[in-house]
Amino acid sequence: MLVKFKINGDPVEVSLKTGDRLLVDVLREDLRLTGTKHGCGIGACGLCTVIVDGAPVASCLQLAALCEGSEVRTVEGLAGSSALHPVQQAFVNRSALQCGICIPGHVMAACALLEKTPQPTEEEIRASVDSVYCRCTGYVRIAEAYREAVRLARKAGKP
């Protein structure tokens, strides 16, 4: 079956080999967007977090067929040609990464939160960071990156 959706702003049409093909596989294998990582397959680790119609979604639990007509965004869609997205820049500024395998998931979870809630509370930040595992950092610097992203966005004059 064919499924049509927008990926990082561009329309795309994917022929699903099976009816229950998962979004993470379509992204990584069919569209070669390997920035989205596969971590556990049961929605526990959040590595595969992407944004579908504005909401953070575990793409390993998302049937691709259900994305018909949706706007799907991945880490590859964030940076412009010359500058990083403020959330990405914040992770760089705060050295909020180590091995990096979870970082696309964290970056997408942060974007999803900050787009809805540009001035999040500490509890909201904590809950969002909690939605993606990190085995390296102990989350301290990742939470700092959220706060840095809020500052950078404010500085850039965005709401």
Next chain:
Amino acid sequence: MNQRDPRLGSAAGLVVVGKDVPRTDAVPKVTGAAQYVADMRLPGMLHAAVLRSPHPHARIASIDISAAAAMPGVKMVVTGADTARRKWGAFRPDLYPLAIGKVRYFGDEVAAVAATEAAAALAALDKIAVQYEVLPAVLSLDEALKPGAPLVHEDAAGNIAHHFNFERGDVDTGFKASDVIVEGTWESVRQWHAALETIGCVAQWTNGRLTMWCNTQTPFLARDRYSVALGVPESQVRVVQTEVGGGFGGKSGDDNASVICAILAQKTGRPVKLIHTREEEFLASHPRMPMRYWVRLGFTRDGIIKAKEIRMLADNGAYTGKSQAILGAATVRHDALYKYPCARADSTLVYTNLVPTGAFRGFGNPSADWAVEQAWDLAAGKLGMDVLDLLRKNAVDPGDVSPHNHKITSCELKQCLDKSAEMIGWREKRKKKRANHGLGIGCSVHVNGRRSFGDWDGASAIVRVNADGRATVITGEGEIGQGNLTVLRQIAAEELGLPYEDVDIMRPDTDVQPHSLGALASRLTYIAGNAVKRAAGAAAKQLLAAAAGQFNRPAEDLVIINGQVGPRHGSETEFRSVAEVVHANIYKREGQPIVGVGNWDNPSEFPDHSRYGNESGAYNFAAQAAEVEVDPATGQVKLLEIATTVDCGTVINPATAEGQVQGAVTQGIGYAMIEYFNWYNGAPTDPQFLDYPIPGAEMMPKLHVAFADSYEPSGPFGAKGLGEIGLDAIPAAIANAIADAVGVRIFDLPITAEKIHRALHPELYAGEKAAPPAAPRSSAWTRLAAGRPSGARPFDPEFVMAKSVEEAVSLLAAGESALVCGGMSHAIRRERTGFPLAQRLIAISRIPELRELSVSGGGVLRMGAAVNQEMLYQDARVRKGWPAIDDALEAVGHTRVRHGITVGGSVGPLIGGFDLPLALLALQARVTVAGPDGRRTVTLEEAFQKRFAKGEMIVAVEVDPQPARSGSSFFKYMARGVLEIPTVNTAAAMILNADGTCNRARAVIGAVSWKPIVLDLQPLAGKRLSEAVLRQAAQGVRPLTEPNPDVRGSVAYKREMAVEFTARALTKAWQRAQAK
């Protein structure tokens, strides 16, 4: 006194070292550009899958691969017979790439398939017919050591893989001279690295040479070992390190995965990719080695250590890997921490038919510290001293030598103790002790490298200065996320006088760089740092010699500053760029490029069989303090704060160093309290993040991190390593804090709420009957035991997007169909069991009627089946009107999960352990379902009793408005303190009369019976309520529970928690009713 080296003063002049420069790998990692091995795709590449043993111990009678080989897309099936039949392993070669003769643990590699698609490779696994003769297995240390026990390896008599003992100094005299003696036996468990990237490899043979793209920590050591396993000369193998998504010791070249991948690539003549599934990672990644550690310490009455003795048994698992060396570290390392005058030890490595163990951050020290640092805490109690003072009194100093000839050079252990105590407020909090609050502390010492694989623990580096003035650092040590590439660049830039940005560094490729041992034993900053510093120094010397000719001045008069060369104290105009100097030095007769080579060997000794010898040229130290609060009613421990101070000499990169410590502490927390499995017949159940969660952000305490003011004379710019040490003492510090809080001493890891609860309330467990472990219902064990190892799908379901309820119902009636709303449960089920829900998936998420969320004029909340929980959670009317629903939605965890779960999806399966349905039951919700005979509305309680009819689907759920003087609540108790399946869920709803007495009360309890327990509290009607009355009422739950024992609690514990949280839910609902 701080024994600070006088040369530390010169650190003030450092330009790049000590600065938070941007990490080398930051931008690729935040943009998704970083290439991990799973991201690779080569032309013609095949995908591999591995068949694993379903038995802990069995003889392989026969293997028939013919049916598998004939499957579509399958290009190759290999078994042990197709391998070089060579055993391999870091110290004790005992592992075949694929089993030959017999299998030794649940998960042992038996056969492997390469196919054009990953799914085809998986599917073929089910068609490999293996006949096993099951052998008796040894599934514990005790079973393995029983006289006449079955042998895991025929050449290891008594299942002993390794053994050594020693006595250094006069231990008996030491104990005789002791006034206070403490002793105890502490046990530790397996901990998995749980790197979020699993082990993987892409292998390709070209002209008889093998290239392996591996996510290995140790490319050169991996090449050595893999070449042995493959039976090819070492130089025929090229290992290229891809980005490494977390290592922690688990990717240090002991895995069979890469070897199997290379064999398949050789046999097929095509590139092959093999990536561990999450489940395989739990079966075959060599987790931390468990130990049974008996220790005895003797002290004078004023707290001076006089003697130490240990006896230790370690569970090797089925294959040895690096466990032999871990045994050594766990035996001797701790003796470089305090001023032990003598030590006696007897250490034995024991084979069992369990998951093989290996290197994990800390390398034996966490298990040793778990025992010995608690013994010191016990001793402080017996001596009547503050443990902080006792540790301080005995801490090693620079110049000390341990009984094993460990020579202490720089050491700021006392400073570490003082700083950590200060950060956590030790003295003040001890003075004003609060009920159920406690403080604990532990210390640790670590090597910086270790002579493990021969009498060399060195590093070699090349630094080139290019004609454009940029330098390239060439080392084979690599990056596993710890920041090594950044740190080495900083060291090179500092030594060369170049800006950090002008220094590049390469990832390891064993064809290119000099021999390297890689990321292990906290060695890179210290050893590779020294080699890079030397190479950069050599390059700088060449550069200055070249400049000398160009400037016509002696080289000694010239300096390199920020990429410019010129006379010392000269004016800016006299300086030329490094690029100019290098370019001029190349493009001339007999010209040559600038290439500096640096070699540095750890000034350490190769320990003998009994581990005598100075393992490392320098040691790093840490002191870690923890504050906890224990809930006596559940035994649950809340971590409040953890303070860590590390002596790692000069800190090269503060942000990275801090990150290393924070991460290590977090893994220590996981090891102490969260990360463990239940086991069934030698198999961990269920080897996924479901049963084995790792710490998430919500459960983290406040972390304080500090570094001692310290300088290591033999380190690069005074630096030492710090990768591992932040983990080691955490479990002991937490256990000590728990003992301080509630007087319960935990001897066996993990520290569980249940263990503490049992110790605090033994009377509640008096009549308990031990239940035999039950077979897991859906997990790796189930699939392998059933001969369906693959988890491959038996058919590919059709997908239909329904436009109306009626259409969905008629599609359902056609049979072989299942509804998907968010699709989450379907995906999870498929991942864990391999079976999709049905041949046809009917998506109902776009049906407008099902997406409606409304509150009627009469105040009835109506939730369409396709409404997701995040929509509910964001709705202010829900939050205000039905607190139990809001509590339940909060307990679901976070936006991502709530967004994925719909009302229909959570209520439809009628599972009492789910959050929302339980709250809805307490609120006496109604469900409207549509079926072949039209629509009907039933109470949710009735639905739970009678189930839904075949072919019915949920349309909506309704809840009545809550009257005045009513309250409701929901509790989800997750004993491990991390988001997971609950130990018990409870919900309550209550209405009070105008006089404050009870009108109606109801409690619902989930996850402790096959269906939710509805507690009828009719007898409370008309009664005046109090917490005591409600607690009494909650006792009625106990006889109704029939919990399944699992990793979240025993039958007895779950029963007690059901009572406790029923009481809490009722009390909360009552309080809310009073407020309304």
